[in-house]
Amino acid sequence: MEEIGFESKILHTPFEKKDAYNSLSMPVYYTAAYEFDTAEAMEEAFCGRTTDHAYSRITNPTVQYFEDRIQAITGALSVTAFNSGMAAISNMLMTIASSGCNIITSPHLFGNTYSMMKSTLGDFNVETRFCDLTNLKETENAIDENTCAIFLEVITNPQMEVADLKALASICHKKGIPLIADTTILPFHIFKAKDFGVDIEIVSSTKYISGGATSLGGLVLDYGTFDWNKSKKLSGMSKQYGNKTFTAKLRKEIHRNLGAYMTPQAAYMQTLGLETMEVRFNRQASTCLDLAERIKSLDGIERVNYTGLKDNPYYKLSTEQFGSKPGAMFTFDLTSRDACFSFMNKLKLIRRATNLFDNKTLAIHPASTIFGTFTEEQRKSMDISQKTIRLSVGLESAHDLYNDIKQALAR
Structure with a gap:
């Protein structure tokens, strides 16, 4: 065989x-x-x-x-x-x-x-x-x-x-x-x-x-x-x-x-998780790419950063190294820190939580959480913007996630 x-x-x-x-x-x-x-x-x-x-x-x-x-x-x-x-x-x-x-x-x-x-x-x-x-x-x-x-x-x-x-x-x-x-x-x-x-x-x-x-x-x-x-x-x-x-x-x-x-x-739980990893990832990554492309045109979003998008500066190298779906996480910039907080507080389906690649979609404001104890000077040296939201895409439908993001952006 x-x-x-x-x-x-x-x-x-x-x-x-x-x-x-x-x-x-x-x-x-x-x-x-x-x-x-x-x-x-x-x-x-x-x-x-x-x-x-x-x-x-x-x-x-x-x-x-x-x-x-x-x-x-x-x-x-x-x-x-x-x-x-x-x-x-x-x-x-x-x-x-x-x-x-x-x-x-x-x-x-x-x-x-x-x-x-x-x-x-x-x-x-x-x-x-x-x-x-x-x-x-x-x-x-x-x-x-x-x-x-x-x-x-x-x-x-x-x-x-x-x-x-x-x-x-x-x-x-x-x-x-x-x-x-x-x-x-x-x-x-x-x-x-x-x-x-x-x-x-x-x-x-x-x-x-x-x-x-x-x-x-x-x-x-x-x-x-x-x-x-x-x-x-x-x-x-x-x-x-x-x-x-x-x-x-x-x-x-x-x-x-x-x-x-x-x-x-x-180890037992992760051995079981390993068995379905490929199936889950393929769903999450497909939704991630779809969602990243769809929200680019929404009012209030200044930039969507995902290396699977053709207008991303790393698109060519990313595609050569990781293929057409480079992960199930992307970031997007709003107009300010206040806009980010307002957006997150309005989310209804997407969870406000840290971690990556949960079955649920998670949103976090990295500058105030993961990098919250760093000085502003340190954050600038690391290119951590107060305007950035990080989204870890889960197993929900792209349609439902898009609608949640859209309503949370509405004034």
Whole structure:
């Protein structure tokens, strides 16, 4: 039989061990510890010489099965599941960064990611160099012998900026540093990170994967494509672990010590959500494009920002990298902050809430919420406008969503 496709791999990834009751769904192993037959078997497990589970802060059968499914559909060398997207980012950064190094990134980052890099890592003497990643010359010039990675969001939230990933990957690999990308805004069947030179992929599985905001989660995918002998921090380990060096550092030390592994209940819900992800996304993305095109002509809307629109400055590059439906989120600008608040207060169907890719459509004013604790100067440097509304499109009909937006704009 020929190799099965993406949809079938999600549904038919086998369990590591046969279930005692032949369950079609991986059971929830809500346990902290596991019994061993002998002291010798216990030693082997705790020292990592077998795949037996020892303690659920480190590995768990339900979480492992979720990781196995993600690995099967992405072709990643390894997948590690965490209890949030920010936990995935922080564990990744603690794996690659050390005092005295620097990370190249864009100022166009999600608020907590920006804060993590600017403030939290700064306290540990890790420098973050913010530059325009769409300017390849500026980006390359920012790299020096202490640079440990380039990090970016493939479509920035909420600025909707798109960088040339293959060009950035070329720069990274010429300079001997990994390219690390947060791809949360796009599901795996739309964007295959490895094909664009991404070495480490970060995903907030809270979004598309969870199946309608059922649970929190984050993923770190290591594609095994980077030569870690070129890393100042990890070169010593690379002699033993080769292309598995990043995974070894992450799994054997960082995630164990920080204690942010995904819970089995979240893994169970996200495994179920994964099964319907493609169907839900196709509906959401189609509605998103339709809605973005339709509201452009409404009075009171100054601009609609979605890279799937032909008049968007990133349309060509976005289409080349992500296809015709680049996610289920767009932003639009009204005339002022007051207009945004008035609009949101009049919404009847669309929910006023944070999060992305819930089954329900969600609206938020990023400047006063996600970036609300930033100074106005910081917001300007990050291109966060007081006039912007972010819309995460759910499973409602485009007609109903359009009518809600239209009535909320009415004076």
